[in-house]
Amino acid sequence: MAAVSMTVNGKPVTADVDPRTLLVQYLRENLRLTGTHVGCDTSQCGACVVHVNGKAIKSCTVLALQLEGANVLTIEGLAPADGPLHPMQEAFRENHGLQCGYCTPGMIMTAVDMVRRKGNDLDDHTIREELEGNICRCTGYHNIVKAIAAGGKAMRGSDAASKAAE
């Protein structure tokens, strides 16, 4: 076992973990943050995307021990508890960008990252290319693309606060 400390959703956490523990296992099993999902074992599907130090990463492809001192944000921490939803969450609901909901946390975390990297006004082509690392089996992506375009616009101005939270 080995000790690791990091900040998850704004809270400092420390644990002794088996060195082979993946970040996603640490989040789900140790911290009981079960909103981050596992949909594959080859880093293809993106259901496990979280933010580490402000950037989207696949939490199935990094060991918890590698994240000593890191700042991790999961879907549970995207919007303040009991506060309003993050604009991207709201856009997914408003545009029916989810069905079974399993890929959704990863999609939303990817989408927020996409907007920060590519700007608030995203065209269809850019969004579809940028979703290369996220698989959805339910929606045919049609409404996810709409949701991300709308969410990107809605994030204008409101993102500074949520970025500060990371």
Added chain:
Amino acid sequence: MSTTGIGASVRRTEDQRFITGKGHYTDDIDRPGQTYAYFLRSPHAHAKIRSIDSKAAAAAPGVVAVLTGTELAADKIGNLICGWMIHSKDGSPMKMSAHPALANGKANHVGDAVAVVIAATLAQARDAAEKIKVDYEVLPAIADPAAAQKPGAPQIHDVAPNNTIYQWHLGDPKAVETAFKSAKHVTKLDIVNNRLAPSAMEPRVAIAEYDSGTGHLTLWNTSQNPHVARLVIAAFVGMAPEHKLRVIAPDVGGGFGSKIFIYPEEVVALWASRRVGRPVKWTSDRSEAFLTDAHGRDHVTHAEMAFDGDGKILALRAKTIANLGAYMSTFSSSVPTYLYATLLSGQYGTPQIYCEVDAVYTNTVPVDAYRGAGRPEATFVVERLIEVGAREMKMDPAELRRKNFVKTFPHQTPVIMTYDSGDYDASLKKALEMSDYKGFDKRKREAAKHGKLRGIGFSNYIEACGIAPSQAVGSLGCGVGLWESAEVRVNPTGSVEVLTGTHAHGQGHETTFAQVVSERLGIAIDTISIVHGDTDKVQFGMGTYGSRSGAVGISAIVKALDKVEAKAKKVAAYMLEAAEGDIEFKDGKFSVAGTDKSAAWGEVALNAYIAHKFAGADLEPGLKEGAFYDPTNFTFPAGCHICEVEVDAETGTTEIVAWTAVDDFGIVVNPMIVEGQVHGGIAQGVGQALCEGVVYDKAGQLVTGSYMDYSMPRADIFPSLKVSTTVTRCPSNPLGIRGCGEAGAIAAPAAVMNAITNAIGTENIAMPATPAAVWAAIQANKLPKAA
């Protein structure tokens, strides 16, 4: 129409938990004292198991038990079964092999479970499994269904000589023969309907817990139909009496058919939890899902369509070999028979049809229903034949279809089905307008200018949904009835719980079902809860598949609501001191006809429970009613999808540049959700046509065992989809619903392949039409034809 009633695009109430990471999927559950199961699986497609040495594994750290098929048999745990009896044309019953949950003596496909390790952690279970020594005698294997019946092919099960499960047929061969003799034109096609991995994003999970005090077993699983799982595991596997087995399927992350079936891992988890006296959790990883989740499709077909000189279809005949894999999965036998051949009339008045189907065992993962289940295969046969027929006879493909449409209803096809109603011309006409069919030639010329081959393809599908009238399916061999149940529980405060035997795994039932109740009772949608997925809460139900939840599940709710309203009127009559026949109910208010006396919904609900206004002898207290709804016919969603592609002849790359879908689903409860179902279905159908395909090598090794090898459709292969509807009310259920869940997956493959073959000018290409396959087809077509 109210803002939350039938026809409103209400935003989904279930979304709050999913977008905030607060969903409750099975893998999110942990039980106190839980252990973990890890399965050791056969690396060989076909092998005798001479011995298993698990001593070292049993002694490994954290290991609680190592179990094999020997212990399973000793404990008299029964086999998994296929619940739909098909008889061969000679009258003999299908040849169902034994299917133990852990292989006993022989492994029949790569991934067949050979042993299970139960340990304190998953890592310990996995580590210990590596210490198990299995002595295999590797046997020759067969994966190709077309070769499975040939002399000398490896034999998989003694009960099934030549690997043949059944040789079934439907229709009148003589009448078809006569029709073909009189034909002016015959179109012939050899078709491979490629094998697919359903790939719900949530892998399967089973958590089992045994209560030694009461003898009760609880199973949390990723099921589309928990009650059917309980029935099969109790009655056939013999794990526990039905009343001592509870199955809970909480939020389920997609199913598409693959989570209908009862799987070995669920049986083993239950059995192991009882043996070790602790909860047992098993979570599939994606690699394991490829090796164990039932696959879909996998047909090899020769089909012919006969036309008269005017383009009228005279007859259709098809011979299909269907690969059912190494064991018969829960409903596998029905898919290439009654869910396939019965739809070979398509939207057309084809007078004569004959279909022969041989189902075969191979050393591959079992094959069963996957979104559409038989109907995509039928649609592909019919819609490829008519499109190619149009090209061969130099007729417009839309016009040839129109000429052959069924126009009067009800229409009895030569293959069992009675189409209730429809207007196929209306959906075709609308799709032609939306896709600007008239402008296609111009677009094709423009595409040619920038070096692209542009093609257009139609798919005018029909499906039989609303599965299904119990008596009808019983007469065809189904082991269960396919009605649905509902219970409406009105609380004293007027809020309502609706218990349904259907199950939602992405379809949004919590919203659409509540819309129906909201409109009927005139109460706010947030005062209604939809309860499903727990056999201790919902008495019985048949689950969700076959686009049945709206047509059958909502119909049961409507029937229960009828009873609730009838009883509430009796309560209101006492409260308002009026005759029951004078009570009217509208917009959540009970009133006495011709007076200003009224009582609100909430007041009546409260009075039903306090029972101060009536004596129990006249009227029982309470307001709770249940109903079972058994459909009187299948429902027949139908529509027209038009796909337009541009192919780069140099690289073989296909780009879908436009998609138009016009579907007739009857009455639609929530258009937003229905459109989403169409989008998703199209994506799965496009995946089948362009990129997906399960590949086995000759030794029966799975080549496409991960998302690195199995090409899942990504966002960048789709255009923005144009989706619309026409509405012909379904006459057989109370709200007129046809169902929408499978339409896209049924329609899409034929539309894509008709478009690609139109673009490249040859029919000789199979799915998936990868760039390599398209390029090869273009090159082969350039070669001089043999004289």
